[in-house]
Amino acid sequence: MKKHNFSAGPAILPQEVLQKAAEAVKELDGIGLSLIEISHRSKEFIAIMDEAQSLVLELLGLQNKGYRVLFLQGGASMQFLMVAQNLLENKAGYLNTGTWSTKALKEAKLFGEALEVASSKAENFNHIPKQYTLSPDLDYFHITTNNTIFGTQIKTLPETTIPLVADMSSDIFSKPFPYDQLALFYAGAQKNMGPAGTTLVVVKEDILGKVSRTIPSMLDYRVHIDKESMFNTPPVFAVYTSLLNLRWIKAQGGLTQIGKRNEEKAQLLYAEIDRNPCFVGFAAAEDRSWMNVTFNLKDPDQGAAFDALWTAAGISGLKGHRSVGGYRASIYNALSLDSIHTLIACMQDFEKQS
Amino acid sequence: MKKHNFSAGPAILPQEVLQKAAEAVKELDGIGLSLIEISHRSKEFIAIMDEAQSLVLELLGLQNKGYRVLFLQGGASMQFLMVAQNLLENKAGYLNTGTWSTKALKEAKLFGEALEVASSKAENFNHIPKQYTLSPDLDYFHITTNNTIFGTQIKTLPETTIPLVADMSSDIFSKPFPYDQLALFYAGAQKNMGPAGTTLVVVKEDILGKVSRTIPSMLDYRVHIDKESMFNTPPVFAVYTSLLNLRWIKAQGGLTQIGKRNEEKAQLLYAEIDRNPCFVGFAAAEDRSWMNVTFNLKDPDQGAAFDALWTAAGISGLKGHRSVGGYRASIYNALSLDSIHTLIACMQDFEKQS
Numbered sequence: 001m002k003k004h005n006f007s008a009g010p011a012i013l014p015q016e017v018l019q020k021a022a023e024a025v026k027e028l029d030g031i032g033l034s035l036i037e038i039s040h041r042s043k044e045f046i047a048i049m050d051e052a053q054s055l056v057l058e059l060l061g062l063q064n065k066g067y068r069v070l071f072l073q074g075g076a077s078m079q080f081l082m083v084a085q086n087l088l089e090n091k092a093g094y095l096n097t098g099t100w101s102t103k104a105l106k107e108a109k110l111f112g113e114a115l116e117v118a119s120s121k122a123e124n125f126n127h128i129p130k131q132y133t134l135s136p137d138l139d140y141f142h143i144t145t146n147n148t149i150f151g152t153q154i155k156t157l158p159e160t161t162i163p164l165v166a167d168m169s170s171d172i173f174s175k176p177f178p179y180d181q182l183a184l185f186y187a188g189a190q191k192n193m194g195p196a197g198t199t200l201v202v203v204k205e206d207i208l209g210k211v212s213r214t215i216p217s218m219l220d221y222r223v224h225i226d227k228e229s230m231f232n233t234p235p236v237f238a239v240y241t242s243l244l245n246l247r248w249i250k251a252q253g254g255l256t257q258i259g260k261r262n263e264e265k266a267q268l269l270y271a272e273i274d275r276n277p278c279f280v281g282f283a284a285a286e287d288r289s290w291m292n293v294t295f296n297l298k299d300p301d302q303g304a305a306f307d308a309l310w311t312a313a314g315i316s317g318l319k320g321h322r323s324v325g326g327y328r329a330s331i332y333n334a335l336s337l338d339s340i341h342t343l344i345a346c347m348q349d350f351e352k353q354s
Numbered sequence: 355m356k357k358h359n360f361s362a363g364p365a366i367l368p369q370e371v372l373q374k375a376a377e378a379v380k381e382l383d384g385i386g387l388s389l390i391e392i393s394h395r396s397k398e399f400i401a402i403m404d405e406a407q408s409l410v411l412e413l414l415g416l417q418n419k420g421y422r423v424l425f426l427q428g429g430a431s432m433q434f435l436m437v438a439q440n441l442l443e444n445k446a447g448y449l450n451t452g453t454w455s456t457k458a459l460k461e462a463k464l465f466g467e468a469l470e471v472a473s474s475k476a477e478n479f480n481h482i483p484k485q486y487t488l489s490p491d492l493d494y495f496h497i498t499t500n501n502t503i504f505g506t507q508i509k510t511l512p513e514t515t516i517p518l519v520a521d522m523s524s525d526i527f528s529k530p531f532p533y534d535q536l537a538l539f540y541a542g543a544q545k546n547m548g549p550a551g552t553t554l555v556v557v558k559e560d561i562l563g564k565v566s567r568t569i570p571s572m573l574d575y576r577v578h579i580d581k582e583s584m585f586n587t588p589p590v591f592a593v594y595t596s597l598l599n600l601r602w603i604k605a606q607g608g609l610t611q612i613g614k615r616n617e618e619k620a621q622l623l624y625a626e627i628d629r630n631p632c633f634v635g636f637a638a639a640e641d642r643s644w645m646n647v648t649f650n651l652k653d654p655d656q657g658a659a660f661d662a663l664w665t666a667a668g669i670s671g672l673k674g675h676r677s678v679g680g681y682r683a684s685i686y687n688a689l690s691l692d693s694i695h696t697l698i699a700c701m702q703d704f705e706k707q708s
Binding site: 001002003005007008009010011012013018019021022023025026031032033034036037038039040073074075076077078080081103106107110188190195196197198214216217218219231232233234235236237238241314316317 | 355356359361362363364365366367372373375376377379385386387388391392393394427428429430431432434457460461464542544549550551552568570571572573585587588589590591592595670671
């Protein structure tokens with residue numbers, strides 16, 4: 001029986017994507033070879049890489065706007081250093097909204113002056129700070145649009161002329177968004193894009209080339225742009241499976257339809273958290289994430305009873321991160337409304353038996 | 355029909371590995387979830403990572419010798435800079451035996467004095483230089499044990515007390531080797547270990563911690579050792595498929611049996627190149643690689659005729675790299691004796707019709 005997969009990441013992917021990816025590992029499109037044993041310089045893989053890059057721009061509405069798409073390796077954690085190494089000449093600002101932005105800030109400090117512009121750490125990152133001033137001399141301002149661990153999400157981009165850089169690992173491709181207001185954004189694939197093993201970077205070309213340091217080839221966006229993500233062997237399986245998932249997003253009606261469904265899923269679940277006297281939401285209401293819904297039991301001693309209910313219902317991956325405790329329902333694109341209803345039913349059963 | 359896959363990399367993997375990897379993409383071991391949609395912190399994936407690390411040490415005969423095993427991302431190209439960033443304090447030596455060692459040397463120069471100790475570039479890297487002196491003050495000496503493009507291979511390690519660092523991307527796991535004489539070695543997975551997307555690093559712990567620079571977290575071997583390759587989300591599919599392949603190597607009888615078979619395959623093919631008046635080998639006889647067999651037509655104008663023969667025989671990936679021209683038969687572990695005989699038959703058919 002297929003589980004209801006609420007894992008925070010690596011996370012649920014559409015069944016048809018999993019099936020097609022599995023087929024390609026056996027044999028790619030009838031060519032007599034597996035996807036993972038052909039040269040990345042073959043015409044088959046070059047076509048895969050080209051389509052994946054084009055589809056990213058198409059889905060995000062960024063065609064012909066000066067952006068380039070890269071499929072790299074190393075996860076968002078590698079971007080924490082690459083962003084600073086490629087863009088930080090004098091000073092950069094960071095909005096600290098959780099574990100990942102804290103790490104991004106730490107790595108940036110190795111390359112120059114990296115300022116924490118605002119932080120919600122004192123409140124265990126349960127909200128997005130909104131009152132802050134950006135010094136006009138920042139090279140860039142770094143934000144984390146969705147905080148997977150704490151379940152908060154930036155709903156409105158700051159109004160500024162400073163180039164915005166965003167870690168969008170856990171909400172990219174989840175809804176329409178003013179992507180064209182960002183100078184650079186990146187995402188580990190393993191939430192809404194594909195399997196772990198590749199990292200999407202979308203970068204406006206004109207922000208590059210402004211730092212004076214020499215950058216090692218593998219860490220230089222310019223190198224990867226010039227080689228179209230083929231400076232060295234790319235993570236073939238992760239790129240191909242991401243392409244399958246991007247095609248699936250397009251077939252669903254693109255980000256508009258995906259966003260509507262994600263909103264519906266999130267609203268249903270938050271409504272139950274607010275209604276059900278046994279539960280309390282973790283994140284500030286106005287900053288609640290549509291992707292990671294964090295909540296706690298009002299009586300933490302009843303954890304075993306609630307866990308037994310959702311485990312029996314075939315739910316997986318609901319345990320909260322240790323920084324927050326309680327529960328985290330990660331409700332990415334591929335999670336069905338049926339899984340949401342299953343979880344809500346468990347919450348209501350728990351209420352009845354409490 | 356399954357092709358005879360002579361691709362240089364990504365390269366042939368055993369059919370049973372491909373089948374099992376495909377099954378896991380659908381569902382991992384009956385857990386109701388795909389391999390690629392479960393948390394890397396799940397007990398299932400932790401067991402995969404642990405077994406993969408143990409099996410590497412077991413197959414290489416490195417248990418209890420102070421080595422640690424890492425599964426990283428970024429390919430050998432990322433190791434070009436990580437090696438220097440983690441180990442180069444004063445001076446390092448590089449043996450330049452081809453395209454990849456040239457790149458390794460280039461990246462190392464960003465971190466300190468990196469010397470080209472010897473090079474075979476003037477002869478288009480058709481042999482391994484053997485007459486050179488190592489200055490005793492080198493932090494390490496870097497070699498490339500097998501040169502995928504040129505088809506040369508180091509058969510004997512230099513005798514030195516300087517720590518040896520080796521790029522073994524294209525011959526790791528291909529035969530018994532004095533791995534324990536190396537301080538650090540690395541390999542992009544996509545030849546004899548698994549699919550593209552992960553990079554194996556095996557490092558003797560006592561060579562670390564000797565440089566004074568601050569290293570970004572993602573580039574610091576110490577960080578990855580302390581987190582057991584789980585500092586951030588690992589490339590789950592590539593690690594799992596590598597594990598399947600490591601199990602396959604063990605089931606074949608380990609490196610002793612694998613090495614015997616690889617030697618037999620290489621000898622058969624080189625014997626035909628030397629016997630057949632239509633062909634000439636590229637690499638110096640004493641440095642011929644058991645993994646990548648490079649050869650040319652004596653009459654390059656007959657290329658179309660030979661290409662037609664092997665294409666019709668279901669052979670794929672035989673075209674030589676542009677730096678060498680002609681042909682390159684990559685005959686990694688999973689390539690069968692049957693595929694070797696098929697290629698030899700094509701060479702003999704070509705001789706008859708010439």
